[in-house]
Amino acid sequence: MTYRDIVEKRRAINFFDPDRPVREEDVKEMIEIAARAPSSFNLQPWNLMIVRDPDAKTRLRKHAWDQPKVTEAPVVLIVLADRSGWHTGHPTVEKNWKEMLASGKMMPDKREWFTNATRSLYTWSPNAETAFAVKNTAFFAMGLMYAATSLGLETHPLDGFDHEGVRKEFKVPEQYWVPLLLAVGYLRPGVEVLPPKWRKSYDEIVVSFG
Amino acid sequence: MTYRDIVEKRRAINFFDPDRPVREEDVKEMIEIAARAPSSFNLQPWNLMIVRDPDAKTRLRKHAWDQPKVTEAPVVLIVLADRSGWHTGHPTVEKNWKEMLASGKMMPDKREWFTNATRSLYTWSPNAETAFAVKNTAFFAMGLMYAATSLGLETHPLDGFDHEGVRKEFKVPEQYWVPLLLAVGYLRPGVEVLPPKWRKSYDEIVVSFG
Numbered sequence: 544m545t546y547r548d549i550v551e552k553r554r555a556i557n558f559f560d561p562d563r564p565v566r567e568e569d570v571k572e573m574i575e576i577a578a579r580a581p582s583s584f585n586l587q588p589w590n591l592m593i594v595r596d597p598d599a600k601t602r603l604r605k606h607a608w609d610q611p612k613v614t615e616a617p618v619v620l621i622v623l624a625d626r627s628g629w630h631t632g633h634p635t636v637e638k639n640w641k642e643m644l645a646s647g648k649m650m651p652d653k654r655e656w657f658t659n660a661t662r663s664l665y666t667w668s669p670n671a672e673t674a675f676a677v678k679n680t681a682f683f684a685m686g687l688m689y690a691a692t693s694l695g696l697e698t699h700p701l702d703g704f705d706h707e708g709v710r711k712e713f714k715v716p717e718q719y720w721v722p723l724l725l726a727v728g729y730l731r732p733g734v735e736v737l738p739p740k741w742r743k744s745y746d747e748i749v750v751s752f753g
Numbered sequence: 754m755t756y757r758d759i760v761e762k763r764r765a766i767n768f769f770d771p772d773r774p775v776r777e778e779d780v781k782e783m784i785e786i787a788a789r790a791p792s793s794f795n796l797q798p799w800n801l802m803i804v805r806d807p808d809a810k811t812r813l814r815k816h817a818w819d820q821p822k823v824t825e826a827p828v829v830l831i832v833l834a835d836r837s838g839w840h841t842g843h844p845t846v847e848k849n850w851k852e853m854l855a856s857g858k859m860m861p862d863k864r865e866w867f868t869n870a871t872r873s874l875y876t877w878s879p880n881a882e883t884a885f886a887v888k889n890t891a892f893f894a895m896g897l898m899y900a901a902t903s904l905g906l907e908t909h910p911l912d913g914f915d916h917e918g919v920r921k922e923f924k925v926p927e928q929y930w931v932p933l934l935l936a937v938g939y940l941r942p943g944v945e946v947l948p949p950k951w952r953k954s955y956d957e958i959v960v961s962f963g
Binding site: 547551587673681720749 | 754755756757759760761763765781784785786787788789790791793794795797799800801802803833845848849852870874877878879880881883884885887888889890891892894895896898899900902903910912913916923924925926930932933949950951952953955958959960961962963
């Protein structure tokens, strides 16, 4: 499949086959492919919870507008955007710093510059920290969807859930924003996928001001 | 190229060939492929400004940490996340509503439900409106990068810029958040792309709490 094929094949399906499990190795491969997404300063502020257990899916569905696909999909990922992903002492920050030193791309006396640069980008507005974490995590999440398609899986990115309800139910620390839930599985036999919805044209997307 | 090949081929390059232009039809195709990205309620809260003019690139570079790639890349996209993309009366909202009615997926008496559902999702927290717009726009932006790769182009997503400086310089209305700039072009001859940076492993990505 070419990239265009994958983009066209990826659809947000509403009816998953509850009886066809998703292999653990496919979920792992999907995550590993998506993890090649870019992120500012390579901070990779994304994490996932993998929900497979029927009881946990029932608890998740309660906070997700009671949408049947939450329990019908064999796997639901709770996608997490780490808003502390740029903090001094965060394991990913420190690992990046060590790698930059080791590669010679940074000199030790640049640490203050590095700390200030990330702080200024991610705290200049009350929204900036969330926007940063969500942006990079959405790169990763888009990759999860396309990787799933390339592996023959179907997905549905869910926005319809009670953010704080999900966070508390699954004891997700406050540093995380939950940009989406991602249902993963196979299309239910006998269900026909509707034609794609309309999309904005090139001329509707490209703007200028002045 | 398989999807995995595209993911591995996509790299954030630092040195663009300033003498090799990017064809307009390639930019258009890249945008049209990426526009197939999913979005909550199909709201597609993304727009782009296409910066090609050398003078405009010089003005943009001033607000982007003076990074040479901003002027060296033949095309720089200012990626815009529309925080008003769910408002009643917004052209995309109203077009979606009409399409939902026409397809029979929604009955006219569901309008209040639709309006309340989107409002509650996108305003429940002071961060929610930005997070929503940025998440969906980042799906689109990740698609832009992979689409570029599939067309033989190179990209670099830039986070290092003064958000308000760029917004004011290009008269971008306040409803927009600017999640990234995206430089697009070809690798400068003679430049070697360094090996990819480390990525978090599956075990570093997957978490559970409690």
